[in-house]
Amino acid sequence: MALHRLTTITLGVPDVAATAAFYRDFGLVETEPATFATRDGGEQLRLAPAPRRRLLELGLGAHDADDLARISSALTRLGSEAVAGPTELRAVEPVTDTVVRVAVAPPIEAPVAATPATNRPGIVERHNARADGIERPEPVRPRKLGHVVLGSPDQAATQRFFTEGLGLKVSDEIAGIAAFLRCSTDHHNLLVQDAPVPYVHHTSWQVDDVDDVGRGAKAMLDADPSRHVWGLGRHYIGSNFFWYLRDPAGNFAEYYADMDVIDDDDTWAPTAIADLRALYAWGPPVPSSFLAPDDLAELTT
Numbered sequence: 001m002a003l004h005r006l007t008t009i010t011l012g013v014p015d016v017a018a019t020a021a022f023y024r025d026f027g028l029v030e031t032e033p034a035t036f037a038t039r040d041g042g043e044q045l046r047l048a049p050a051p052r053r054r055l056l057e058l059g060l061g062a063h064d065a066d067d068l069a070r071i072s073s074a075l076t077r078l079g080s081e082a083v084a085g086p087t088e089l090r091a092v093e094p095v096t097d098t099v100v101r102v103a104v105a106p107p108i109e110a111p112v113a114a115t116p117a118t119n120r121p122g123i124v125e126r127h128n129a130r131a132d133g134i135e136r137p138e139p140v141r142p143r144k145l146g147h148v149v150l151g152s153p154d155q156a157a158t159q160r161f162f163t164e165g166l167g168l169k170v171s172d173e174i175a176g177i178a179a180f181l182r183c184s185t186d187h188h189n190l191l192v193q194d195a196p197v198p199y200v201h202h203t204s205w206q207v208d209d210v211d212d213v214g215r216g217a218k219a220m221l222d223a224d225p226s227r228h229v230w231g232l233g234r235h236y237i238g239s240n241f242f243w244y245l246r247d248p249a250g251n252f253a254e255y256y257a258d259m260d261v262i263d264d265d266d267t268w269a270p271t272a273i274a275d276l277r278a279l280y281a282w283g284p285p286v287p288s289s290f291l292a293p294d295d296l297a298e299l300t301t
Contacts (some may be wrong), residue, residue: 002067002167003183004107006145006190007059008043011200012050013249019047022247025223026205027141027216038205040110041144045203052299053249055098055150055200058190060166060183061105062089071102075165093161095154096198102166108144113208133211140216142205146256147188149202151195155179158192170270171262172237174278180237187238187260197300199293202244202252206259210241213255217243230290231255233283237273242283250295 013019016034023045028036034047048056062068068089075082075091082091088103116132117125126132152158159179162168168181171188178193193201207213213232220227229252231243240259244252262268279286293299 001169001183002062002070003060003102004063005041005061005105005184006044006148007041007061007101007103007105008046008057009055009059009145009148009203010046010048010057011203011249011251012048012052012054012056013247013251014049014051014053015248016047016049018248022227023047023253025220026245026253027139028205029141038145039141039143040108044145053200053251053295054198055096055148057099057101058148060100060102061107062102064104068102068104071166074167078160078165080161080165091165093158095152095158095161096150098150098198100166110143116209116211131211133209133215136211136215139219140207140212140255142207142216142255144206146186146204146206146259147190148200148204149191149193151193151197151199151201153194153196153198155192155194162190162192169265171260171268172270173272174237175272175274177278182262185261185263187240187262196296199299200251201293202254204242204254204256207255207257209257213241213243213257216255217245220245230284230287234281235279236277236281239281242280244290250293252290 020034023036024030031037031043035043036045037043068084072082072084072089080091082089091100119126162181168183171180171182173179178191180188181190183189227245229244229246234241238259240256243255247253
């Protein structure tokens with residue numbers, strides 16, 4: 001695969017200051033005004049003024065200039081114009097009007113997270129001590145941007161742009177509604193779903209484990225309970241633990257842990273899922289706002 005990771009996103013939001021405060025609380029580090037970094041991925045979020053919330057720009061990492069040339073040729077065959085330089089390529093997804101920048105970038109080198117000792121039936125690893133996850137004093141800081149979910153009025157066309165044009169691969173699908181696409185070994189880095197108007201459903205940020213999913217959400221909700229959307233739960237597609245929170249613009253931000261990894265395309269069979277597993281394996285009932293955002297009418301005007 002020519003691509004190997006998400007690099008950065010730019011979200012357009014009506015109130016940059018309020019939204020920036022949310023992501024500071026979320027655990028991202030503001031390196032300069034409205035620009036935020038993760039622990040392992042560097043600067044991965046930028047906020048920009050916009051009349052309505054939307055994905056302005058999506059960044060992808062490629063290995064080398066040859067990858068850029070192959071992507072440029074594929075986009076041309078698809079009928080999409082690409083502006084290419086020696087280290088970066090720029091194209092626009094025509095349905096959602098999202099700018100996509102593919103740049104030669106190093107892979108993320110993630111330090112190995114410590115494995116907490118656990119006690120399970122017949123296996124005792126932790127003796128005479130409380131669980132590590134309840135004793136951590138430090139606030140939760142996401143390790144990287146894992147994926148973005150983008151609504152499109154022409155889901156099939158947007159999917160073709162990213163798969164046939166840019167080279168993302170399909171991991172799983174919700175029949176006729178959405179496709180989970182990957183540009184790395186993570187199960188998905190981009191989900192393109194059917195929607196009446198282009199909008200960001202959510203961004204997703206990796207933390208170390210399910211304890212950090214819960215700790216991060218608790219801290220966010222202690223500060224403002226109205227941020228809660230859905231969690232704690234576990235998805236069937238991707239297998240990750242999740243907790244969703246709402247930023248002031250209306251975008252959802254997800255803490256996630258334990259995502260499926262696909263490092264052998266020949267042994268992974270994409271599945272079209274049409275039942276409740278499309279949403280989750282377990283957790284609280286799915287809120288209506290997760291299926292159709294509360295501000296959908298506002299986004300369509």
